[in-house]
Amino acid sequence: MINATTQPDFDLKDEVSDFKRKRIREEACNLFYELGYESTTLDAVAKRLKVTKPFLYKHYENKGELLFDICRTGIALSLDAVSAACSQPRSATERLQGLAESVLEVIFEHQKFIVVYTREEKNLRLDEAREIREQRKLFDHQLAELLREGDRTGEFQVSDPLLTANTIGGVVTWVALWYSPDGKRSKLEILTHVLEMIFTIVASKKAFRPLGGSVGQLENLPPIDAFDCYRLEHDARPIDRAFSRWDTQQCDAPAHDEVFHHLVERGLGA
Numbered sequence: 001m002i003n004a005t006t007q008p009d010f011d012l013k014d015e016v017s018d019f020k021r022k023r024i025r026e027e028a029c030n031l032f033y034e035l036g037y038e039s040t041t042l043d044a045v046a047k048r049l050k051v052t053k054p055f056l057y058k059h060y061e062n063k064g065e066l067l068f069d070i071c072r073t074g075i076a077l078s079l080d081a082v083s084a085a086c087s088q089p090r091s092a093t094e095r096l097q098g099l100a101e102s103v104l105e106v107i108f109e110h111q112k113f114i115v116v117y118t119r120e121e122k123n124l125r126l127d128e129a130r131e132i133r134e135q136r137k138l139f140d141h142q143l144a145e146l147l148r149e150g151d152r153t154g155e156f157q158v159s160d161p162l163l164t165a166n167t168i169g170g171v172v173t174w175v176a177l178w179y180s181p182d183g184k185r186s187k188l189e190i191l192t193h194v195l196e197m198i199f200t201i202v203a204s205k206k207a208f209r210p211l212g213g214s215v216g217q218l219e220n221l222p223p224i225d226a227f228d229c230y231r232l233e234h235d236a237r238p239i240d241r242a243f244s245r246w247d248t249q250q251c252d253a254p255a256h257d258e259v260f261h262h263l264v265e266r267g268l269g270a
Contacts, residue, residue, distance in 0.1 A: 074117030092150030
């Protein structure tokens, strides 16, 4: 028999509020992605949702708070993928492959969040931008620790794990900026291309197999494109992709020459 005085273990009001914030966040992210943060107004967000502007203010104080929530969502998705991959009881090579697969899946499924947080971080308040950078550092340091382990076991040849982690992060994150769901290349093709680059950067002595884990699932997904095949294969050098990850405000950003020589040593800077 149910006791009428028993309190439920959930709060319906909180669930409804979370759902409303989620919908506002999603539509605002769509508009920030399409128009840019500065060109998007809260009136436009309200119109897209078919609600009033006061409805938005019940959940977000201003457009800046909304952007911060979107950026936190974007970095959290990536960080969760990295943490899950690094915690697996597998070899460093297998975990690095799993990490790349997981982060790319996040990009394929949540591209707009990743692009907005990457592109619009400059519009955050200083304290908000600092929090996002601290989260990104966790991403880089977890990856760097994995690379150190692979170097110790002889699977990789990495002289500077953190610099290498920054470089790999830039290569992977750049995919979000040119990925198109309506293109010619399959997700598996893009994943294989990125894995080849990553394992070249770490000078891996073991070949990866682009058919295991989540990669196998990607084979059955609809085809997408790498923005422009010519630019992907000829113009968009790894050095360009790597530098896109860093801006002048990032504490851990290495010098331009460091990155350039690091990639040239791996045969990727030409």
